[in-house]
Amino acid sequence: KQEVTQIPAALSVPEGENLVLNCSFTDSAIYNLQWFRQDPGKGLTSLLLIQSSQREQTSGRLNASLDKSSGRSTLYIAASQPGDSATYLCAVRDNFNKFYFGSGTKLNVKP
């Protein structure tokens, strides 16, 4: 069974810093991987979707990479802002169309 882990569980950085969030998965046979943002009391907002054949995706200050062979994905946030404070979740879709979420990294960007 696929297991998705996100470390650290919480991260606090000063504004302006570049940062990396990590997501690891145990089974490399994935279909795609999606990064989400969740604000308190809200649903999930899709940030980036990486297909298994891709190595990275970029959107604005966000860059997500995927290394299937090592079972890892990273979300890079450039020039962090207080508005980036939220919980970031990664989710893996396997080849049987089943989803597995990590438990998230709670990011706090201090002004």
Next chain:
Amino acid sequence: EAGVAQSPRYKIIEKRQSVAFWCNPISGHATLYWYQQILGQGPKLLIQFQNNGVVDDSQLPKDRFSAERLKGVDSTLKIQPAKLEDSAVYLCASSLYGEGEQFFGPGTRLTVL
């Protein structure tokens, strides 16, 4: 484009009572998902519909949970009877097709006393 709609946003009930949640996916999205998110954890898939057929309900506690997707559009998730451990946020998501990007609604926060 309107997003995924869910109602109610909050619900407080006592254990052994029944409760129902409603979801309206993005127009044209064939696939609909219900997730349970317990505080501090990632969402857990309860059931996935493709149009009005069930694709995966392997993690749905079928003795107390049921779900249906009316005419392949709106969906309802019901819990009967509720237990304390059902306290969670219930998220609905939809995608254009089965392997597509998922879009989530705001969720329904359920508290069982």
